[in-house]
Amino acid sequence: MAAAFTALRVLLGLFFLLAGAGKLSELPSAELHRHMSSQFVRFAEVFPLKALGFAPEPGRYLQAVGWVEAVAGLLLAFGPQLLQEISNFILSVLMIGAIYTLLVLREPLAMCAPATVCLGLLLLLNIRGHADPPKPKFE
Numbered sequence: 001m002a003a004a005f006t007a008l009r010v011l012l013g014l015f016f017l018l019a020g021a022g023k024l025s026e027l028p029s030a031e032l033h034r035h036m037s038s039q040f041v042r043f044a045e046v047f048p049l050k051a052l053g054f055a056p057e058p059g060r061y062l063q064a065v066g067w068v069e070a071v072a073g074l075l076l077a078f079g080p081q082l083l084q085e086i087s088n089f090i091l092s093v094l095m096i097g098a099i100y101t102l103l104v105l106r107e108p109l110a111m112c113a114p115a116t117v118c119l120g121l122l123l124l125l126n127i128r129g130h131a132d133p134p135k136p137k138f139e
Helices: 002-024 030-045 048-052 058-078 081-104 109-128
Strands: none
Touching: 002 030, 002 058, 002 081, 002 109, 030 058, 048 081, 058 081, 081 109
């Protein structure tokens, strides 16, 4: 079972790495990058901290999310266990923010599905994805 969770962790990490790369550059897909750039204009309008006076510029918001996804995805896939756990938490918060943003924009629920599935998989890894601690040997 541990091999299945390891495979899930690596694949999910690589997915986030690729998603972040799509936000950071036109290299994976120029069309995807243009689409994300236009979407982040809308996303910046409903940024959760806007009520507190922090309104990000859409381009910088896109870059920040891209870097967080890329770095956290890389660490989730290949980092040491502590950094995997921290990356899992950061990506979970990011997915909660994505779901919030899509709901506030009144997007169809199908648009929330990818973020919801990713959040579910991250929570699964957080709950069940660690090896059981070794049992003490009694003599």
